[in-house]
Amino acid sequence: xxxxxxxxxxxxxxxxxxxxxxxxxxxxxxxxxxxxxxxxxxxxxxxxxxxxxxxxxxxxxxxxxxxxxxxxxxxxxxxxxxxxxxxxxxxxxxxxxxxxxxxxxxxxxxxxxxxxxxxxxxxxxxxxxxxxxxxxxxxxxxxxxxxxxxxxxxxxxxxxxxxxxxxxxxxxxxxxxxxxxxxxxxxxxxxxxxxxxxxxxxxxxxxxxxxxxxxxxxxxxxxxxxxxxxxxxxxxxxxxxxxxxxxxxxxxxxxxxxxxxxxxxxxxxxxxxxxxxxxxxxxxxxxxxxxxxxxxxxxxxxxxxxxxxxxxxxxxxxxxxxxxxxxxxxxxxxxxxxxxxxxxxxxxxxxxxxxxxxxxxxxxxxxxxxxxxxxxxxxxxxxxxxxxxxxxxxxxxxxxxxxxxxxxxxxxxxxxxxxxxxxxxxxxxxxxxxxxxxxxxxxxxxxxxxxxxxxxxxxxxxxxxxxxxxxxxxxxxxxxxxxxxxxxxxxxxxxxxxxxx
Amino acid sequence: xxxxxxxxxxxxxxxxxxxxxxxxxxxxxxxxxxxxxxxxxxxxxxxxxxxxxxxxxxxxxxxxxxxxxxxxxxxxxxxxxxxxxxxxxxxxxxxxxxxxxxxxxxxxxxxxxxxxxxxxxxxxxxxxxxxxxxxxxxxxxxxxxxxxxxxxxxxxxxxxxxxxxxxxxxxxxxxxxxxxxxxxxxxxxxxxxxxxxxxxxxxxxxxxxxxxxxxxxxxxxxxxxxxxxxxxxxxxxxxxxxxxxxxxxxxxxxxxxxxxxxxxxxxxxxxxxxxxxxxxxxxxxxxxxxxxxxxxxxxxxxxxxxxxxxxxxxxxxxx
Numbered sequence: 001x002x003x004x005x006x007x008x009x010x011x012x013x014x015x016x017x018x019x020x021x022x023x024x025x026x027x028x029x030x031x032x033x034x035x036x037x038x039x040x041x042x043x044x045x046x047x048x049x050x051x052x053x054x055x056x057x058x059x060x061x062x063x064x065x066x067x068x069x070x071x072x073x074x075x076x077x078x079x080x081x082x083x084x085x086x087x088x089x090x091x092x093x094x095x096x097x098x099x100x101x102x103x104x105x106x107x108x109x110x111x112x113x114x115x116x117x118x119x120x121x122x123x124x125x126x127x128x129x130x131x132x133x134x135x136x137x138x139x140x141x142x143x144x145x146x147x148x149x150x151x152x153x154x155x156x157x158x159x160x161x162x163x164x165x166x167x168x169x170x171x172x173x174x175x176x177x178x179x180x181x182x183x184x185x186x187x188x189x190x191x192x193x194x195x196x197x198x199x200x201x202x203x204x205x206x207x208x209x210x211x212x213x214x215x216x217x218x219x220x221x222x223x224x225x226x227x228x229x230x231x232x233x234x235x236x237x238x239x240x241x242x243x244x245x246x247x248x249x250x251x252x253x254x255x256x257x258x259x260x261x262x263x264x265x266x267x268x269x270x271x272x273x274x275x276x277x278x279x280x281x282x283x284x285x286x287x288x289x290x291x292x293x294x295x296x297x298x299x300x301x302x303x304x305x306x307x308x309x310x311x312x313x314x315x316x317x318x319x320x321x322x323x324x325x326x327x328x329x330x331x332x333x334x335x336x337x338x339x340x341x342x343x344x345x346x347x348x349x350x351x352x353x354x355x356x357x358x359x360x361x362x363x364x365x366x367x368x369x370x371x372x373x374x375x376x377x378x379x380x381x382x383x384x385x386x387x388x389x390x391x392x393x394x395x396x397x398x399x400x401x402x403x404x405x406x407x408x409x410x411x412x413x414x415x416x417x418x419x420x421x422x423x424x425x426x427x428x429x430x431x432x433x434x435x436x437x438x439x440x441x442x443x444x445x446x447x448x449x450x451x452x453x454x455x456x457x458x459x460x461x462x463x464x465x466x467x468x469x470x471x472x473x474x475x476x477x478x479x480x481x482x483x484x485x486x487x488x489x490x491x492x493x494x495x496x497x498x499x500x501x
Numbered sequence: 502x503x504x505x506x507x508x509x510x511x512x513x514x515x516x517x518x519x520x521x522x523x524x525x526x527x528x529x530x531x532x533x534x535x536x537x538x539x540x541x542x543x544x545x546x547x548x549x550x551x552x553x554x555x556x557x558x559x560x561x562x563x564x565x566x567x568x569x570x571x572x573x574x575x576x577x578x579x580x581x582x583x584x585x586x587x588x589x590x591x592x593x594x595x596x597x598x599x600x601x602x603x604x605x606x607x608x609x610x611x612x613x614x615x616x617x618x619x620x621x622x623x624x625x626x627x628x629x630x631x632x633x634x635x636x637x638x639x640x641x642x643x644x645x646x647x648x649x650x651x652x653x654x655x656x657x658x659x660x661x662x663x664x665x666x667x668x669x670x671x672x673x674x675x676x677x678x679x680x681x682x683x684x685x686x687x688x689x690x691x692x693x694x695x696x697x698x699x700x701x702x703x704x705x706x707x708x709x710x711x712x713x714x715x716x717x718x719x720x721x722x723x724x725x726x727x728x729x730x731x732x733x734x735x736x737x738x739x740x741x742x743x744x745x746x747x748x749x750x751x752x753x754x755x756x757x758x759x760x761x762x763x764x765x766x767x768x769x770x771x772x773x774x775x776x777x778x779x780x781x782x783x784x785x786x787x788x789x790x791x792x793x794x795x796x797x798x799x800x801x802x803x804x805x806x807x808x809x810x811x812x813x814x815x816x817x818x819x820x
Contacts, residue, residue, distance in 0.1 A: 302708060326710045340708055343701035345768050354698060354709045358691055365689045408709065 007034040009163050009194045010055075015064035017050055024050040026218040028064070032163065032211075035192040037185060039209035039226070041199065043238055043427030047218040048198050052165055056088045057081045069162055087156035091168040091425070093148050095140045101127075102136030105155045126154035130184045145288060146177035153184060157193075164188065165196040168425065170204055174287045174453060175488050182208060200427065201454065202231055216240055239429045246432070247460040250480075251439045253279030254463050257314075258447050259416060261299070264308035268294045269471045272308070276416065281438060281448045283462030283479065285455065286491045291471040292451045293335060296418045299449075300332040301325040326355065329415035333405050333422055335451070341405045342393050348404055349375035349389040355408045378407030383433065399430025406437060417441055420451045435461060455484055467491040514813065519781045526788035533791055540670065542787050547672035548735035550779040552750050553757035554683055555604075555727025557775045560758050562720040563700040563767030564611070564622035569754060571633030572603045572725055573732035573747025578637045580733060581646050581742035589657045597729045603633055604725015608718040617703055619767070630751070637744040645743040648736075662737030672734045679730065683723075683772045696720055700767030756803060757782045759810040766814075782806075 010032040017025040025047045032038045042048050053059045055066070057076035066073045068086060076084070095104045102123035106113055113122045123136045132150045140148060149169060156164045170178055185208055188195055197208055205212055206226060213223040214237040221237045235246070255278045264272040269291055276282050284292045297303040299310065301319040309316050312328055319325050322332070334340035342351055353360060353371045360367050360374075375389040382403045386396055393404055402422065409417060419438070423431045438448050438461060452458050458465060459479040467475035467490040475490035510517070526533045552569050559566040580596030587595070607629050616622050648655055664671040687693040699706045699716045707713045728747070736742045761778025763770025785806070789799050 300708070321712075322708055323710045323712065332708060334705075334708055339702075340704050343698050343705050343768070345701055345766075346698070350698070354706075354711070357694065357711075361691045364691070366691070366694065 008032070009034045009069055011065075011067040012051075013065045013067075015051070015054065015066065016062045017054060017059060018062055024218050025054070025061075028215075028218070028220050030213055030220060030223065032194050032196060034162075034194055035189055036210040037189055037195045037197055037208050039197045039199065039205040039212040040215060041202070041205055041212060041234065041238060042215035043429060046215040046238070046427075048215055049167070050218075051215075052088060052167060052196075052198070055081065055086060055165065082156075082159045082161075085160055085162035086165070087159055087161040087163070088165040088167065089149065089152045089156065089169060093145075093152055095148055095151060097141040098139065100137050100139055101134050101143065101151045104140055104151055105136075105158050107155075122158065123154065126158045127151075129157055130154060130187060132184075144177075146173050146180060149173070149181070150184070153188075161193060163194045163196065165198070167198045168200065169197070170199060170201060174491075175455065176287075176492060178204070200425065202234060203456075205234075206231070214238055235428055238427070246428070247457075248432070248435050248439055250461065250463070251279070251281065251442045252463070253442050253445075255279050258312065259299075260311040260314075262309050262311070264295075264298055264310070265306045266294060266298050266303050267306075268303075269298060272298075272473055274466055274473055274476075276447050276449065277463075278445060278447055279442045280464065281442055281450055281462045283458035283465040284449065284451045284468055285458055285465055285487055286468030288453065290468045290491070292468045293420055294471070295468065295473075296332065296420060296449060296451065299325070299416075300330055300418060302332070326412060329412065330418065331355070331409035331412060331414035331416070332418045333402070333409065333420060335420040335424065337398065337401050337405065338394075342401060344392070344394040346393060347390045348379070348384070348386050348393050348396070351393045351404050352378050352407045352411070356411045374411055375407075378404075378410060382407050382410075382437070397427075399426040399433075402426055402430070402434065406434070414441070414446060416447050416449065418449045418451075421453065422450070423452070423454065423457060431457075455488070459484065459487075469493040519777065519784060522781070522784050522788055526784075526791065530788070530791045533788060538787070538791070542783060543670050543673050544738055545787070546779065546783050547670070547676055548731045548738075549750070549753055549757060549783060550676055550776055551679065551727050551731035551734065552724075553754040553761075553775050553779045554679065554772050555724035555731075556751075556754040557758050557761075557763055557770055557772050558683075558687070558696055558720040559724045560755075560763050560765060561700045561767060561770040562696045562716060563703065564619055564626070564717075564720070565755060565765070566604075566607070566626050566721065566724045567623060567751045568603065568607055568626040568630040568633060569724060569728040569731075570747035570749065570751045571630035571635075571637070572600055572728040573735070573750055574637040574744050575603065575633045575640075576600050576729045576732040577736040577742040577746045578641045578646065578744050581648065581651070581736065582640070584651050584655055584658075585653050588653065589655055593657065593733060596733055597726060600729015600732065601722050601726040603629070604722040604728070605718065607725065608721035611721070612714045612717055619765075634745065634747070641744045643744060645741050648740040648742075658733075658737040658740075661734055662740065672738070675730070675734065679727070680772065680776065687772055692716070692719060697768055697770075700769075702768075752803075752807075753782055756807050756810075759814070760806060762810075762814070764814050765811060778810075 008031050013029045015025055015028045028051060040048050050059065054061050057078045057080060060075055068084060096107065102120040105123040105126055106119040110119055113119050120136045127134055127136065130150060130153055132154065134143065134147055134150060140151065143151065169181060173181060185195055199205055209226050211223060212226050212229060214221045214234060216238060257275045258278045259276040262273050272295055284295065286292045294303060298305050301321045301324050310319055317328055338344060349371055352375045360370050372389055378384065379386060379389060384403045384407065385400050393401060422434055442448055450458060450462060462479050465477045465479050465487060466473050467487060469491055470493060477487050532538060556566055556569065576596045576599050579599055580592050583592035583595055607626055610625055610629065611622055616625055648658055661671055666674055695711050695716050698711055699713050703713055732746065736746060757779035758775050759765060760781055761774040763775060785802065786799055789802065
């Protein structure tokens with residue numbers, strides 16, 4: 001056996017994968033050391049997911065060799081891969097919600113561990129290994145996203161995994177949950193288990209990874225120890241051009257109040273009051289499930305408001321459904337693009353025209369030319385990359401899909417644009433364009449409500465930040481003065497209220 | 502080149518099957534192309550295609566309507582019983598109203614109960630079908646009524662059932678008229694598009710200002726209304742209104758819609774293609790009858806056809 005330090009768990013050499021019309025992977029070679037955390041970064045469409053899918057057996061490679069744990073692997077299936085000791089934790093977790101945590105860990109292998117009793121016993125051991133106190137009898141649907149992820153990691157460990165691939169593991173985790181994940185990753189590393197960590201968030205890459213591979217257009221651009229990268233050159237490599245900064249200059253156009261929210265109550269919200277000013281970007285910060293999304297859903301008429309008033313320009317308005325909100329110039333980019341934003345089998349133009357569709361009918365007949373014109377206009381101004389306006393929106397990349405949703409709302413010329421996690425799963429270049437767009441809206445007299453789990457984004461773009469905790473707004477901050485810790489503490493509800501009372 | 506051919510074959514498979522079936526049957530059994538048999542086919546075609554056209558909208562909107570069977574039975578027995586008390590025009594009017602009202606009631610149950618999934622809608626409509634069918638049996642005490650027992654004038658029903666204009670049966674003309682209206686409705690109006698978008702993704706449609714509840718009400722009401730029309734056409738032809746008249750129509754209608762290429766996943770489909778699908782279903786059973794295939798075997802074939810159509814639809818969706 002070679003010296004532990006140089007022991008390689010995975011070697012990929014010259015891997016090629018071609019899809020009709022696209023070379024998804026072009027001569028990719030990557031080596032992962034045992035017990036290291038290997039980051040892979042790249043824009044959407046860079047080939048990261050294709051690579052992972054080849055490793056896990058979802059796709060078959062066209063060319064190249066893969067050696068995992070000393071064994072050359074030609075073809076594999078997801079199940080075989082797991083048994084060899086290679087597990088993948090996908091962004092959309094693969095758990096059965098209606099079963100318990102323990103059952104999920106040993107799903108399909110109950111007989112191997114002597115039935116239910118053994119299942120829960122073994123699952124307990126796996127969870128203990130990562131220092132998690134999740135009760136194996138809890139139903140998965142009752143767990144938070146981060147705890148579900150822990151169940152997935154425990155599941156991977158139960159297969160004696162030697163390499164665990166995590167695909168965007170942090171996309172819905174809060175700062176605190178991230179710390180828990182970091183701890184687990186360190187634990188895995190110390191046990192000699194390798195981790196491939198795929199993420200768009202460079203902070204995490206710098207925090208967790210030992211080695212980083214940058215990919216672009218299906219090629220490996222560079223692999224280096226993390227110390228040899230700077231943030232900016234990593235970004236430049238990803239986008240293939242130099243980028244001067246991650247965020248545009250903060251807009252400064254805040255003027256008079258536009259919307260006043262007073263004492264809103266819904267099923268999950270208690271007494272929400274705040275003011276949104278003209279030309280303002282207002283950031284909402286809080287844990288997933290704290291009520292951030294519920295606040296904007298109430299404003300948009302998607303959830304029923306039980307009490308309280310909403311005033312626009314000083315006048316009380318009734319918003320009972322999204323149509324009422326749209327008539328008042330409120331628009332909403334929801335957090336889950338695919339489930340809540342887009343109508344996937346439909347074309348780009350259908351998805352863009354949808355918010356103003358009613359106006360496109362003359363004497364009850366659709367003016368298809370006008371629909372096309374509207375779509376073309378937004379494709380051009382927002383630089384949406386799509387072969388034609390008639391292409392199915394599901395074939396576009398995440399960033400371009402998001403731009404379709406934004407284009408749809410630009411068409412109603414919104415006074416208030418609500419954006420819930422607008423840059424989730426979107427690459428660096430497209431993110432910057434979305435920031436510019438937000439800036440553009442407020443500079444033209446509109447207002448933006450921004451919800452994001454990425455604190456740097458909220459802090460750099462917002463004029464004011466509200467923290468949401470347990471269905472209440474519990475703090476207001478000036479992002480230029482407040483510290484990250486201060487804001488996070490408030491959002492977590494760990495304030496010094498006792499001392500003040 | 503090859504790919505384009507494959508695509509065309511998938512796209513027009515139903516049409517090809519219809520043609521193939523006609524040719525094969527015509528060769529084996531010359532009786533198939535006699536004018537008597539053609540009239541027969543045209544008459545059978547009417548009731549099924551009308552239910553199937555209504556069903557198309559429900560399926561595009563993301564649901565499946567099993568209640569059409571119950572609605573057809575109920576409309577038939579009530580309409581027939583009303584000819585004597587309120588006259589034939591009034592009876593037809595009330596019959597159509599009952600069909601639409603039953604569909605509307607389905608949609609109310611669905612929207613009020615928040616049944617947003619296809620499966621929930623399916624079972625609600627099944628329950629409603631049992632309810633409507635049961636009501637029909639209660640209303641008549643299980644007795645089948647005959648048009649010939651009616652004392653007042655029922656000439657309209659005779660016209661609908663067996664009248665002709667030139668070479669076309671009256672029921673065929675009714676069908677053409679309804680097809681034209683529904684085709685325009687589907688392809689050119691806002692509501693037509695809204696139905697597709699709602700079927701594509703209810704949550705997203707709602708969050709972009711489409712009135713999803715209204716759309717759901719419209720599709721079910723259309724389906725109920727079309728079941729009513731179909732019921733009147735059917736019992737006019739057979740001249741009897743049985744309280745179980747609609748039995749089996751729901752499955753044949755779903756078969757026609759799916760064979761026609763409307764996706765059970767919702768969002769996509771067309772009334773015009775449902776017509777082709779219905780044609781295939783009718784021709785299939787007609788040719789099997791002529792070829793002496795037993796009813797049991799015919800059921801086996803229908804089942805296979807439905808599964809084949811769903812399978813093909815899934816293949817189309819895959820990239």
